[in-house]
Amino acid sequence: MNTNLKISNVTKIYPGCVANDNVSLEFNSGKIYALLGENGAGKSTLVKILSGVIIPDEGKIYLNENNLKLNSPLDAKKNDIGMVFQHFNLFETLSVFENLIIDSDEQRESLREKIDTIMKKYNFSIDLDIPILNLSAGQKQKVEIIRCLIRNPKVLIMDEPTSVLTEQETSELFLSLKKFSEEGILIIYITHKLKEVMQLCDEVAVMRRGKLVSVSEIKNENIESLANKMVGQNLKTIKKKKAKTSSDQLIKITNLNFTSEDPFETNLIDINFSVNRGECLGIAGISGNGQSELFQVLSGEIISEKNSIEFNNNYIGDLNPQERREYLMAFSPEDRLEQAAIPQMKIFENVALNNFKSSNFFNNGLINENKIKEHSKKIISDFNVNTDNIELKSQFLSGGNLQKLIIGRELITSPDLLICFNPTWGLDVGAINYIHETLIKINEQNKSIILISTDTDELLKLSDKISVIHKGKLSKIMNAEEVTSEKLGILMGGAN
Amino acid sequence: MIKIVKRDQPSRAIFFFTPVLAIFLTLVAGGLIFFILGFKPFEALKFFFIVPIADKYGFSELLLKATPLCLIAIGLSFCFKSNNWNIGAEGQLTFGAIVSGGVALLFYEQEGFYILPIVILAGAIGGMLYASIPAILKTYFNTNEILVSLMLVYVSKLILDYLVVGPWSNPEGFNFPETRQFSDSAKLPLLFEGLRIHAGIFLALAAVVISWFVFYKTYLGFQMKVSGFSLKTAKYAGYKGKKMIILVFLISGACAGLAGVGEITGPIGQLHREISPDYGFTAIIVAFLGRLHPVGIIFASLVVAITYLGAETAQIFMQIPKYTGQVFQGMILFFLLASDYLLFFKIKFIGLKK
Numbered sequence: 001m002n003t004n005l006k007i008s009n010v011t012k013i014y015p016g017c018v019a020n021d022n023v024s025l026e027f028n029s030g031k032i033y034a035l036l037g038e039n040g041a042g043k044s045t046l047v048k049i050l051s052g053v054i055i056p057d058e059g060k061i062y063l064n065e066n067n068l069k070l071n072s073p074l075d076a077k078k079n080d081i082g083m084v085f086q087h088f089n090l091f092e093t094l095s096v097f098e099n100l101i102i103d104s105d106e107q108r109e110s111l112r113e114k115i116d117t118i119m120k121k122y123n124f125s126i127d128l129d130i131p132i133l134n135l136s137a138g139q140k141q142k143v144e145i146i147r148c149l150i151r152n153p154k155v156l157i158m159d160e161p162t163s164v165l166t167e168q169e170t171s172e173l174f175l176s177l178k179k180f181s182e183e184g185i186l187i188i189y190i191t192h193k194l195k196e197v198m199q200l201c202d203e204v205a206v207m208r209r210g211k212l213v214s215v216s217e218i219k220n221e222n223i224e225s226l227a228n229k230m231v232g233q234n235l236k237t238i239k240k241k242k243a244k245t246s247s248d249q250l251i252k253i254t255n256l257n258f259t260s261e262d263p264f265e266t267n268l269i270d271i272n273f274s275v276n277r278g279e280c281l282g283i284a285g286i287s288g289n290g291q292s293e294l295f296q297v298l299s300g301e302i303i304s305e306k307n308s309i310e311f312n313n314n315y316i317g318d319l320n321p322q323e324r325r326e327y328l329m330a331f332s333p334e335d336r337l338e339q340a341a342i343p344q345m346k347i348f349e350n351v352a353l354n355n356f357k358s359s360n361f362f363n364n365g366l367i368n369e370n371k372i373k374e375h376s377k378k379i380i381s382d383f384n385v386n387t388d389n390i391e392l393k394s395q396f397l398s399g400g401n402l403q404k405l406i407i408g409r410e411l412i413t414s415p416d417l418l419i420c421f422n423p424t425w426g427l428d429v430g431a432i433n434y435i436h437e438t439l440i441k442i443n444e445q446n447k448s449i450i451l452i453s454t455d456t457d458e459l460l461k462l463s464d465k466i467s468v469i470h471k472g473k474l475s476k477i478m479n480a481e482e483v484t485s486e487k488l489g490i491l492m493g494g495a496n
Numbered sequence: 497m498i499k500i501v502k503r504d505q506p507s508r509a510i511f512f513f514t515p516v517l518a519i520f521l522t523l524v525a526g527g528l529i530f531f532i533l534g535f536k537p538f539e540a541l542k543f544f545f546i547v548p549i550a551d552k553y554g555f556s557e558l559l560l561k562a563t564p565l566c567l568i569a570i571g572l573s574f575c576f577k578s579n580n581w582n583i584g585a586e587g588q589l590t591f592g593a594i595v596s597g598g599v600a601l602l603f604y605e606q607e608g609f610y611i612l613p614i615v616i617l618a619g620a621i622g623g624m625l626y627a628s629i630p631a632i633l634k635t636y637f638n639t640n641e642i643l644v645s646l647m648l649v650y651v652s653k654l655i656l657d658y659l660v661v662g663p664w665s666n667p668e669g670f671n672f673p674e675t676r677q678f679s680d681s682a683k684l685p686l687l688f689e690g691l692r693i694h695a696g697i698f699l700a701l702a703a704v705v706i707s708w709f710v711f712y713k714t715y716l717g718f719q720m721k722v723s724g725f726s727l728k729t730a731k732y733a734g735y736k737g738k739k740m741i742i743l744v745f746l747i748s749g750a751c752a753g754l755a756g757v758g759e760i761t762g763p764i765g766q767l768h769r770e771i772s773p774d775y776g777f778t779a780i781i782v783a784f785l786g787r788l789h790p791v792g793i794i795f796a797s798l799v800v801a802i803t804y805l806g807a808e809t810a811q812i813f814m815q816i817p818k819y820t821g822q823v824f825q826g827m828i829l830f831f832l833l834a835s836d837y838l839l840f841f842k843i844k845f846i847g848l849k850k
Contacts, residue, residue: 299732300734301731301732320734321731321732321733321734322733322734322735323734325734331732333732335728338726338728338729339726339728339729339732340729340732341729342722342725342726342729344725345721345722345725349718352718353722353729353732353733354733355733355734362715362718365714365715365716366713366714366715367712367713367714367715367717367718
């Protein structure tokens with residue numbers, strides 16, 4: 001049976017931003033549709049409207065010519081619209097089966113039979129009786145998909161499903177999705193990864209700033225054309241010049257171990273690496289494999305043995321972040337809003353968080369506000385932060401501008417080494433480009449970078465050497481030219 | 497039709513307006529309650545809020561009650577601004593009073609200028625010690641400071657009870673549950689003949705100035721602020737976040753302890769069972785009504801102090817139970833929290849849609 005889903009003139013307005021501006025789209029079963037756009041383009045709002053999480057201000061949704069009233073996620077489920085969110089909604093300590101039966105009205109026995117049939121049909125192999133926390137990200141996602149399939153959906157919406165998957169898991173997912181599509185399920189695939197769109201989808205709708213920009217068939221598009229539609233400008237392609245091979249060692253990590261008392265953290269096992277001046281070492285991996293712990297050990301938030309970290313011929317393993325800054329290290333953590341900056345504080349107050357010695361931000365224990373403000377103005381102009389009001393609370397900066405402020409705050413001391421963790425996570429293409437250019441510039445000034453990132457393309461673009469972290473262990477360090485994203489994917493999955 | 501819209505940015509004008517609105521609503525609701533009880537609302541409110549402070553003596557009493565409230569609230573503002581929910585100031589006040597009272601009793605037959613400073617210091621240290629318990633348990637054992645600090649209030653009150661009935665009770669006191677009177681050297685000097693207002697008010701004013709300076713002008717204050725918003729950020733900046741938590745508790749405990757000293761070496765002059773009419777709890781209301789800002793806290797402590805006095809006059813002249821005072825305190829907090837909704841949302845009146 002054919003399914004036809006129509007979105008007609010949907011508008012959703014938030015204070016200060018039009019999330020969806022008169023969007024009309026039509027989908028038919030048998031095809032896989034991509035909904036493409038940068039962060040903040042409005043694609044999440046649109047699919048949340050389809051799944052009943054958000055109620056639109058104006059506009060209508062039709063499924064097979066029936067006008068749907070979607071006032072809650074339950075309404076969407078009743079109308080055979082299934083959605084797999086980017087973040088899993090599973091109870092970690094309950095078993096797979098318990099998670100599936102929670103929102104089902106079926107009897108245990110018949111449900112189990114149904115799940116078994118689904119798993120056999122699509123070649124899923126998951127033990128239904130083990131707790132969710134023992135599953136990999138890919139398996140958890142399959143549980144979410146099964147949860148949708150139980151209800152025989154007509155429409156399946158996937159929101160950025162590959163952000164936590166390895167390359168192998170991703171291709172498995174794609175195979176499943178194609179199979180679903182053949183069976184007549186209408187699939188809407190939300191992403192900002194262009195490569196995936198080209199691989200998987202038949203048609204693509206591009207959104208920008210709440211508006212629908214274009215709808216086209218994949219065969220008429222290529223990566224560049226889609227990127228340009230997404231950003232609305234011709235992208236400069238950044239290419240890193242190959243670094244001069246320097247043998248001047250800047251930082252050396254020797255036999256570094258970290259054992260956490262928190263069961264949700266990852267232990268670091270025998271970390272050894274070194275970075276030369278002017279070099280960028282990329283550390284790849286799927287999130288949750290020890291990146292956060294590694295960053296904290298390198299920044300000094302977690303203190304280790306004095307001799308385990310040698311920086312510029314000093315042993316600094318036992319120093320805290322502020323003391324390490326005095327040796328000209330700088331840090332840009334992953335979490336902009338909860339760690340790198342305090343959204344409720346003003347811009348210049350956030351600048352004062354990097355209180356290096358020569359800053360004179362604080363004299364004799366007193367705040368030197370003029371000095372901090374002067375410095376903040378310099379950062380704002382040098383690093384293109386789009387505001388001129390340093391009294392503004394940082395929560396009113398966009399993600400990109402906040403990240404520029406943070407990177408600027410860290411770099412204005414011209415440190416020898418910048419350690420950054422997912423520096424472009426969640427940013428739009430313009431801001432990503434800016435950050436990438438900045439990072440390349442640092443290398444050109446013979447300064448070094450340790451780039452911990454879950455974005456493989458970013459790593460391949462910026463790194464001179466790459467290593468992969470998996471379950472707290474680093475792989476051997478490879479030259480970036482010898483590495484392909486497929487190879488990284490295999491290492492990220494834990495194979496040798 | 498009325499529509500509620502989220503504000504893009506909390507309004508600064510509303511920030512200072514809501515406490516005033518809360519007080520106004522309290523008066524309206526209070527009048528209503530009096531009316532239901534069968535009193536003339538305006539007359540009752542007059543007895544409650546105007547009569548008590550109409551003369552010199554009343555004004556002195558107002559300052560007398562406002563002093564501990566202000567002092568404790570200043571201390572609490574350090575905790576609350578850094579997201580540490582110390583609600584056990586009453587216990588810290590009591591324990592401070594116990595320690596300073598104990599020291600004062602040691603000197604009960606002696607006179608000397610050095611006695612008072614020692615007694616005051618002992619009170620501050622006592623409050624700090626007592627506040628350090630929830631602080632250390634919170635930072636090193638992840639306990640909830642709300643529970644610990646609250647429960648410790650009752651512990652300290654029972655310790656006080658035991659002491660004034662048992663070992664410290666006045667040998668010549670016919671078994672009344674109270675200690676000896678302190679010597680004059682251990683008492684805070686009175687400011688005016690015939691009025692009860694004493695030098696403790698200068699402690700409160702000093703606390704106001706110092707807290708403003710520390711919180712807004714020093715590196716220490718900046719670190720406390722950052723640690724309060726996010727311990728992760730504090731760690732990343734290289735601050736000692738845990739020490740900051742302990743420090744704000746110590747400051748808060750010291751202020752509460754000083755308030756306790758002010759009570760026992762001021763109007764009371766000895767230790768007995770009821771040294772504080774729940775100043776430590778009421779100061780929580782004062783701190784929030786004053787928007788955690790030193791100047792705001794001065795005004796808030798005066799407003800809330802009136803409810804204490806008003807309850808007494810209302811009891812005397814109108815035979816209304818003095819607990820009405822607590823009803824008013826409760827209403828102030830209730831309306832303040834309710835009107836804080838306006839900080840983040842605005843109410844729009846829009847025409848009926850056809």
